[in-house]
Amino acid sequence: MNETDSAGGQTVETDYGEDRNPLFARIPRRDFVKAGAAAGALTSVAGCTGLLDGEADRPAAAVDAEVPPGELDDYYAFLSGGHSGDVRVYGIPSMRQIMRIPVFNIEGARGYGFDDETRAMLEEAGGYTWGDTHHPRPSQTDNVYDGRWLFINDKANGRMARISLKYFETDAIVDLPNHQGTHGACALMPDTRLVFGVGELAVPFPNDGRDLDNPDAYRSTLSAIEAESFDHQWDVLVDTNLDNGDSGKEGKWFFATSYNSELGVNEQEMTADDTDYCVAFNVPAIEAAVEAGEYEEMNGVPVVDGTKESANTHDGEPLVRYIDIPTNPHGVSVTPDGQYAIVSGKLDPTCSIIEIDALDEVDDPNDAVVGRVNVGGGPLHTAYDGRGHAYTTLFVDSQVVKWDIEAAVEAEMGSDDPVIEKHDCHYSPGHLIASESYTSEPQGDWLLVLNKLSKDRFLPVGPVFPENDQLFYIGDDDAGMQLVKDTPTYPEPHDASIVRADRLDPATVYDPDDLELDYVGSADTEIDREDGRVHVKMYNQRNHFGFEEITVQEGDEVTITSTNIETEEDILHSIAIPEHDVNIKLAPQETREVTFTADEPGVYWIYCAYFCSALHLEMRSRLLVQPAD
Ligand code: CUK
Numbered sequence: 001m002n003e004t005d006s007a008g009g010q011t012v013e014t015d016y017g018e019d020r021n022p023l024f025a026r027i028p029r030r031d032f033v034k035a036g037a038a039a040g041a042l043t044s045v046a047g048c049t050g051l052l053d054g055e056a057d058r059p060a061a062a063v064d065a066e067v068p069p070g071e072l073d074d075y076y077a078f079l080s081g082g083h084s085g086d087v088r089v090y091g092i093p094s095m096r097q098i099m100r101i102p103v104f105n106i107e108g109a110r111g112y113g114f115d116d117e118t119r120a121m122l123e124e125a126g127g128y129t130w131g132d133t134h135h136p137r138p139s140q141t142d143n144v145y146d147g148r149w150l151f152i153n154d155k156a157n158g159r160m161a162r163i164s165l166k167y168f169e170t171d172a173i174v175d176l177p178n179h180q181g182t183h184g185a186c187a188l189m190p191d192t193r194l195v196f197g198v199g200e201l202a203v204p205f206p207n208d209g210r211d212l213d214n215p216d217a218y219r220s221t222l223s224a225i226e227a228e229s230f231d232h233q234w235d236v237l238v239d240t241n242l243d244n245g246d247s248g249k250e251g252k253w254f255f256a257t258s259y260n261s262e263l264g265v266n267e268q269e270m271t272a273d274d275t276d277y278c279v280a281f282n283v284p285a286i287e288a289a290v291e292a293g294e295y296e297e298m299n300g301v302p303v304v305d306g307t308k309e310s311a312n313t314h315d316g317e318p319l320v321r322y323i324d325i326p327t328n329p330h331g332v333s334v335t336p337d338g339q340y341a342i343v344s345g346k347l348d349p350t351c352s353i354i355e356i357d358a359l360d361e362v363d364d365p366n367d368a369v370v371g372r373v374n375v376g377g378g379p380l381h382t383a384y385d386g387r388g389h390a391y392t393t394l395f396v397d398s399q400v401v402k403w404d405i406e407a408a409v410e411a412e413m414g415s416d417d418p419v420i421e422k423h424d425c426h427y428s429p430g431h432l433i434a435s436e437s438y439t440s441e442p443q444g445d446w447l448l449v450l451n452k453l454s455k456d457r458f459l460p461v462g463p464v465f466p467e468n469d470q471l472f473y474i475g476d477d478d479a480g481m482q483l484v485k486d487t488p489t490y491p492e493p494h495d496a497s498i499v500r501a502d503r504l505d506p507a508t509v510y511d512p513d514d515l516e517l518d519y520v521g522s523a524d525t526e527i528d529r530e531d532g533r534v535h536v537k538m539y540n541q542r543n544h545f546g547f548e549e550i551t552v553q554e555g556d557e558v559t560i561t562s563t564n565i566e567t568e569e570d571i572l573h574s575i576a577i578p579e580h581d582v583n584i585k586l587a588p589q590e591t592r593e594v595t596f597t598a599d600e601p602g603v604y605w606i607y608c609a610y611f612c613s614a615l616h617l618e619m620r621s622r623l624l625v626q627p628a629d
């Protein structure tokens with residue numbers, strides 16, 4: 001049954017390929033989800049002959065992952081947009097894309113990067129027009145999603161961003177000056193007091209022209225940001241590169257992988273050694289070191305030295321522990337019970353299991369590695385179902401492998417005995433995410449696999465292929481993993497988080513108290529003119545603007561502050577001004593401001609770009625720019 005493939009990985013034949021278990025009767029999806037939510041209930045339901053009695057003659061049925069028109073999904077999935085720079089919101093299990101949230105990109109439809117506030121936020125964060133989002137991680141309280149924020153990295157420009165889950169919009173971005181490329185991203189558990197950005201690309205420190213061709217002197221840092229203020233607190237310096245990250249559940253250890261411990265500059269050098277690291281950061285010890293002034297300041301940030309060559313301790317406590325992991329490891333994720341950090345070997349066909357509590361006791365951090373399971377070719381990321389199983393993507397084998405965590409701790413190092421099942425995916429999966437798997441309460445029903453390649457799965461659309469996000473049902477351990485859906489996605493999601501819908505409570509209209517700008521009601525309209533500056537305060541309402549025309553002088557700097565005074569949800573307006581690069585969106589009760597220069601005389605129709613009523617096209621005003629004399 002087992003055979004070794006050329007990559008040295010194991011392949012296990014399974015009976016559960018794309019054909020679903022023919023004995024698996026159709027059970028209404030919602031009953032399924034309920035059954036899955038009740039701990040342990042599913043194993044007894046699934047494959048239970050009682051349920052199947054009298055239904056064996058029905059056509060083979062799959063898991064019901066359909067969400068009929070008019071019904072809502074059970075989960076939100078937040079997918080990163082990769083170098084599109086945004087975050088996408090999907091419903092699970094429908095896989096319908098519900099919304100996109102611009103983060104590091106500008107986006108006309110949401111007025112993001114067009115109004116003065118978001119434009120200034122992007123400008124202060126470096127003024128780049130794109131970013132590379134990989135790891136969307138929602139905030140948690142007591143290791144459970146709390147619906148406050150979602151955090152995400154920018155691998156391109158060394159930044160972190162925060163999205164408000166009340167408004168589903170980016171509300172803060174911080175530029176991490178000692179990072180070139182922030183890859184991993186995750187909050188400190190259990191309560192999201194800090195958010196971490198993991199610096200991937202090691203550079204000279206500081207990167208001011210020194211050590212240009214001396215890669216041994218290149219350094220990376222882990223950056224800590226306070227979640228509430230979104231202020232950068234401190235960095236920890238390491239003499240290796242860093243990659244993905246995840247937090248322990250007890251507020252102490254944060255884990256990051258490293259694939260370039262060699263500090264090489266090309267593939268050959270980066271893969272020269274048999275092992276790299278999982279780097280474990282002792283957060284309380286690092287904070288105590290910062291508190292005690294044991295740091296150097298770099299680019300305005302306190303930087304604690306956690307390099308191997310440094311003392312690397314505070315009060316006898318190690319700051320950073322380096323655990324050897326074969327070879328060029330990639331993903332790290334902590335098990336829902338907080339017991340283990342599981343690290344995927346990428347070039348090595350194993351996942352290494354680190355016992356987190358042991359890190360407090362062992363002299364040699366390598367002694368905290370309590371298991372190493374041979375999962376197959378190219379293991380990248382691991383997710384959990386809360387029933388003791390781990391699911392790991394195999395990039396090289398194009399498979400997901402399901403294995404037993406405790407069996408892997410019991411088994412000999414390098415054994416493949418803990419492997420339960422493998423399922424093909426299409427093709428070359430990166431991350432995989434199970435519902436609430438990054439929390440202490442995985443829901444154990446859906447598994448989303450983000451495949452990097454789609455090849456033949458969709459109608460061809462030219463040389464740029466969509467990715468293929470595949471939905472599996474994992475709630476039935478007897479039936480095994482069941483592939484239920486292929487979904488094309490625009491390039492290119494790297495990771496996602498799946499959150500039970502009832503944990504979020506998004507606003508449907510703005511609360512004016514949450515906004516910086518003063519509300520402009522229909523009685524508050526005015527136009528102030530002073531020294532070449534014009535400030536227009538107005539409102540939007542079906543089907544007009546606060547002013548039918550706005551007259552200014554050529555060369556005037558014009559600021560429009562406007563409130564959408566609608567109270568009815570889902571009635572949006574915008575202020576679009578042709579040839580002035582202006583389009584700000586205004587949701588009900590939202591106030592925004594935009595500033596531009598009226599530099600060409602003429603008539604410019606101001607229009608509303610959101611279709612708001614039958615007289616939407618008639619919702620217009622004029623900007624009249626008088627020639628300077
Ligand atoms: S990821 Cu960023 S390279 Cu595997 Cu977490 Cu795709």
Ligand code: CUA
Pocket residue numbers: 541542543572573574608609610611612613616617619
């Ligand atoms: Cu207001 Cu269209």
Ligand code: CA
Pocket residue numbers: 259260261262270271272273275276327328
């Ligand atoms: Ca390496």
